[in-house]
Amino acid sequence: MEGVRVGKRMIGTQAPVTIGWENIPRVEGGPFKQAFFTWFQPAVLFGLILFWYYAPNSIAKASTAIGIGIGFRVLMLTMEHFFPRYESWRLTWKELATDLFYVGLGYTILNVVEDFIGAGAIIEAVQHSADWEKFHWFTGLPLLLQAFLISFIFDFGQYWMHRGMHNWYPLWLPHSVHHYITQLNINKGAVGNPVELFLIGLGVGGFFDFLPRAALLAGALGLAVGTYQHINVRFNTPRWWRFTFNTTEHHSLHHSQDFEASRSNFCNTWIIIDRFFGTCVDGEAELLGMEGGRRMSIREQMTYPFTEGWKSIKERIDRTRYGQTSAVPAE
Amino acid sequence: MSSTPIDDAPKPGLFDWIWHIRGEIPLAPGQTSEDAFDRVAPLFDARGTSHRRMGDTLTFDKKDPDAQDKMAVFDRGTLTVDRNGPAPALRYHLVSRALLLCFLAPLMFLSFAAITIAVGKMDTPAKEEAAKKKPEKKDVQPPQSVIDKWLGAPAPESLKKKADDANKKDDKKTKPTSAYVFAGIFAVLYLIGRFLEDRLIKAQFRKRLLGA
Numbered sequence: 001m002e003g004v005r006v007g008k009r010m011i012g013t014q015a016p017v018t019i020g021w022e023n024i025p026r027v028e029g030g031p032f033k034q035a036f037f038t039w040f041q042p043a044v045l046f047g048l049i050l051f052w053y054y055a056p057n058s059i060a061k062a063s064t065a066i067g068i069g070i071g072f073r074v075l076m077l078t079m080e081h082f083f084p085r086y087e088s089w090r091l092t093w094k095e096l097a098t099d100l101f102y103v104g105l106g107y108t109i110l111n112v113v114e115d116f117i118g119a120g121a122i123i124e125a126v127q128h129s130a131d132w133e134k135f136h137w138f139t140g141l142p143l144l145l146q147a148f149l150i151s152f153i154f155d156f157g158q159y160w161m162h163r164g165m166h167n168w169y170p171l172w173l174p175h176s177v178h179h180y181i182t183q184l185n186i187n188k189g190a191v192g193n194p195v196e197l198f199l200i201g202l203g204v205g206g207f208f209d210f211l212p213r214a215a216l217l218a219g220a221l222g223l224a225v226g227t228y229q230h231i232n233v234r235f236n237t238p239r240w241w242r243f244t245f246n247t248t249e250h251h252s253l254h255h256s257q258d259f260e261a262s263r264s265n266f267c268n269t270w271i272i273i274d275r276f277f278g279t280c281v282d283g284e285a286e287l288l289g290m291e292g293g294r295r296m297s298i299r300e301q302m303t304y305p306f307t308e309g310w311k312s313i314k315e316r317i318d319r320t321r322y323g324q325t326s327a328v329p330a331e
Numbered sequence: 332m333s334s335t336p337i338d339d340a341p342k343p344g345l346f347d348w349i350w351h352i353r354g355e356i357p358l359a360p361g362q363t364s365e366d367a368f369d370r371v372a373p374l375f376d377a378r379g380t381s382h383r384r385m386g387d388t389l390t391f392d393k394k395d396p397d398a399q400d401k402m403a404v405f406d407r408g409t410l411t412v413d414r415n416g417p418a419p420a421l422r423y424h425l426v427s428r429a430l431l432l433c434f435l436a437p438l439m440f441l442s443f444a445a446i447t448i449a450v451g452k453m454d455t456p457a458k459e460e461a462a463k464k465k466p467e468k469k470d471v472q473p474p475q476s477v478i479d480k481w482l483g484a485p486a487p488e489s490l491k492k493k494a495d496d497a498n499k500k501d502d503k504k505t506k507p508t509s510a511y512v513f514a515g516i517f518a519v520l521y522l523i524g525r526f527l528e529d530r531l532i533k534a535q536f537r538k539r540l541l542g543a
Contacts, residue, residue, distance in 0.1 A: 104513035108443040140474035
């Protein structure tokens, strides 16, 4: 495969990818359908911002956000069923059951672990000992600015954590499991080894709990932008949106079977962070996964980082102790 | 991969309908075993699938099937052309670990609920102790930007109210509700899967055998 030059890199030499917005198909159909799939994303984003900006304090709570999040996911599932981006990503019963297993882990046992030894415990300790009155300079800023800063700082941290996962082998091991997904669906973001899910939970988002409305507004940005990373629906995303925010197209390239393409588009929400650091590639891919798109079973997803890690350690010890190298065909 | 014809195994147990799917499709008059298996063969030309024909029997195994594999939900199975009945028919017996695990998943989530309750009981005295030690903070009204005031956003809550809400949230942290919800979701998902996959595979076989 020839691939396409993007900056100094050749993208798509190992698996087919589409590079450049002008080459990406658009939603076809009547004017209503076109308008719907062009303005749906901005309408939801601005609708949520308005809601969280003006909702009374009695409604502006995390429980409301959870309810909206679940409702939005059900809506996306319905859209995936009726308007799939690719038939080859269509949700099957087995895929749905697998995805929900991971979503369930996140809401139950991983949540308990997080509360005890993860982000929940750390945040609680810091919140109880800090004097939040010293942060009035921040809480006195306009709400939308606070929300932007929370979202952007959080995403900046996630960008480097994610980029680190693709560049440092011990972090890659737990993250690699997520890259074995072979199609994008609304709940695929939850699929991964529990070690990675725990590490991702160690974010700083919870620290902003002392600013509920700004944090909820930042969460709305995550919901109305980040959710589209893993989704099987095509939108005629407006130009300003795809320049600023992450999209399904960007994230499908990140999950491509092409190695160079998978080393791009690391952010969750703000693709401009990738543009700043030269890791953004505009395009899309249909063939996703690792090892030519081999689908990994849940059992292997659970053990893979440990078995692969053990293999690597053993290889290294053998090399150091016996000066052995990897097996070479005897020719 | 070697496969044992599973119809050689003991007859259906009381509970194996949970993850075993059995059925039959009548063959067209005069249709040979070879023709019947030729027609369903494309279903087994999938990545991770191995199959073997022996006379009137076809056995298959699957490992890591693709997501879009029409038989992805099954791990192994046997198809037999049965000519002993009043009319020849293709009988199938398919085994699905995915259905079994989905059936058992509610038990796993119920055990997570039990762990959550146990952890909550361990955690509560420590939290109460910490709450007693915490000095009472004076109530302070956080500032609001003039822009937000001008645009009519509700005034922020006082820090004391927020702290009270946070304490209430702490109480909720260790509730097992989500584990119960997922136990219910998987119970429903199992029922849907057991019914749906049965119908889908029957439709696949019928479509290929009869060209309908």
